[in-house]
Amino acid sequence: MHYKNFKTVVYIPAWIAFNMTPQKLESDYEFIEKYIGLDKVYLETHRDDIDVDRDKIMMIKNFLEDKGVVVSGGITTTVCDFEGAEQGKRRLFNTFCYTDPAMREKIKDMAEYAAGIFDEVILDDFYFTDCSCERCIKEKGDRDWVTFRKDLMNDVSKNLIVDPAKKINPKIKMIVKYPNWRESYHFTGYLPDDQQDIFDATYIGTETRSPKYADQHLPEYLSYSLVRYMENAWPRRNGGGWFDTYQCWSVDRYMEQAYLTAFAKAKELMFFQWSDLIENHFVGGMKIQLNKIDTMLDKTGEPTGVATYIPYASGGENHLEMRLGMLGIPIEATPVFPSDKKVILFTESAACDETVAEKIKGFVETGGDAVITTGFLRRTGDELRKLGLTEAYVSDRKIAATRYQITGDEAGYIDNVKPIIFPEMIHGNNESWSYINGGDGDYHTPLILMSTYGRGRIFTISIPDNPSDIYRIPAHATDVLKRILCTSGYVSGKDISMFTYDDGSIILYRYVKGDIRPMHVNICTTAQAGALRDEVTGEIYPAMPYVTVEGFEPHQYMLADVIITPGVIRKFRWI
Numbered sequence: 001m002h003y004k005n006f007k008t009v010v011y012i013p014a015w016i017a018f019n020m021t022p023q024k025l026e027s028d029y030e031f032i033e034k035y036i037g038l039d040k041v042y043l044e045t046h047r048d049d050i051d052v053d054r055d056k057i058m059m060i061k062n063f064l065e066d067k068g069v070v071v072s073g074g075i076t077t078t079v080c081d082f083e084g085a086e087q088g089k090r091r092l093f094n095t096f097c098y099t100d101p102a103m104r105e106k107i108k109d110m111a112e113y114a115a116g117i118f119d120e121v122i123l124d125d126f127y128f129t130d131c132s133c134e135r136c137i138k139e140k141g142d143r144d145w146v147t148f149r150k151d152l153m154n155d156v157s158k159n160l161i162v163d164p165a166k167k168i169n170p171k172i173k174m175i176v177k178y179p180n181w182r183e184s185y186h187f188t189g190y191l192p193d194d195q196q197d198i199f200d201a202t203y204i205g206t207e208t209r210s211p212k213y214a215d216q217h218l219p220e221y222l223s224y225s226l227v228r229y230m231e232n233a234w235p236r237r238n239g240g241g242w243f244d245t246y247q248c249w250s251v252d253r254y255m256e257q258a259y260l261t262a263f264a265k266a267k268e269l270m271f272f273q274w275s276d277l278i279e280n281h282f283v284g285g286m287k288i289q290l291n292k293i294d295t296m297l298d299k300t301g302e303p304t305g306v307a308t309y310i311p312y313a314s315g316g317e318n319h320l321e322m323r324l325g326m327l328g329i330p331i332e333a334t335p336v337f338p339s340d341k342k343v344i345l346f347t348e349s350a351a352c353d354e355t356v357a358e359k360i361k362g363f364v365e366t367g368g369d370a371v372i373t374t375g376f377l378r379r380t381g382d383e384l385r386k387l388g389l390t391e392a393y394v395s396d397r398k399i400a401a402t403r404y405q406i407t408g409d410e411a412g413y414i415d416n417v418k419p420i421i422f423p424e425m426i427h428g429n430n431e432s433w434s435y436i437n438g439g440d441g442d443y444h445t446p447l448i449l450m451s452t453y454g455r456g457r458i459f460t461i462s463i464p465d466n467p468s469d470i471y472r473i474p475a476h477a478t479d480v481l482k483r484i485l486c487t488s489g490y491v492s493g494k495d496i497s498m499f500t501y502d503d504g505s506i507i508l509y510r511y512v513k514g515d516i517r518p519m520h521v522n523i524c525t526t527a528q529a530g531a532l533r534d535e536v537t538g539e540i541y542p543a544m545p546y547v548t549v550e551g552f553e554p555h556q557y558m559l560a561d562v563i564i565t566p567g568v569i570r571k572f573r574w575i
């Protein structure tokens, strides 16, 4: 292994394997070994209309194994029309029609072939179905597509892939890799909750590419938080995170994907794919950066963050928690209701759990703080009000806020900022209390509302109509939200992520986007610390007391001011 905390892994797709020569393999290997360091390869046997013959696979496998590289298999479950299959079906991305007998036979053959060569095989994230051909419509019957595809893919996973593979090679480990579009899995037969009983391990796409233009509009922070989500979904069975060069356009944007995947403690960093790396300046500094990260992670505990409940097969306010991650709020998303935490964040996605209101009641009554969004309130408001958890509701009106008032702060007035459209929240005065108002003219709406229930509290936070506007809310106002969500401390600013670990380690990373100059950043803690120490350089930043008033009571922090440069990874600890 080249690094202590993760393996560096490269994927060789079938079209590269198919055309590989011994000479090319040798020179490619030398490049990758020099600039990344190669621990492991996933070598693909099938994709689209390419099946790689055994001799070619063995030539590559033997060469790499002689170099000490671990070689596992890969399959991409795409296929072009072939003789025997029903022709002319419309399937996006050449995915399979899993009701077609010839295609079912084909995927079984593919699984058995790979199992005859490898002890571990990963399915690339085309293992979904969007087929709605006449045969699939007929087999679906009265079920909806989600239910039909769930049943179908459970059958295919067990009976056509995993069981046949294990029959050929009983010690084989079968891995299902999930794509970066978690919120849509269930529409296409991706069911991590069911599939964890069928497959041995999982893997996750962390390619965020260009957040502005990528089809799935993914905030950069996904490369961290989706790994954490899968770690919480399949504890200790998430194999790694997988990223690529596409739509990255800058070295920093490309490398950030690797950094965040590593900060999330993914066991493997998968570089997709082999030929994209060769002679690509994107990987020029990779080894230098991975060595730095490896040293930082050496003495670092387990990741921590704001527990965010995202049930399986859910959607709504998609990626909102990742946008909060871009504001410096560490997020620990999980499909398992995190009832042991002090604070839980509920975005609209949490409303897909039909029993969530009851769960919140139990959680808050015993002392928890539930932080819900306006999207969540819109979806579950009736139940929350019926249970007596809130009286607030979201009206049909919008407010273009140009002014903010932080109600607990004597100097908490911010005027004349560019308008941001918020939903209007109506509440009972003094039944609940607004921590921040947003307004224009002589009217305003609460942006953070607090009410009590039992021994706990419910905070409702207003989300702008365009979720990206969350980055435009003045920092003084988003700090209030940070103080509610992050009970042990927070960092001011935006385009910055704070990665926190249970041993007190803090990794800070400012993205190379927006304002790319060095900038003063305030880091606060509730601990009685005297200073913040840079764990790499040993520099000491003295801390000074900082007091704010929120919810009628003063909150005390120790604050350190640090200059942070975009693209530079820092590790700190309070001392």
Ligand SMILES: [Zn+2]
Pocket (backbone or CB within 6 Å): 089, 097, 098, 099, 100, 131, 132, 133, 134, 135, 136
């Ligand atoms: Zn079909």
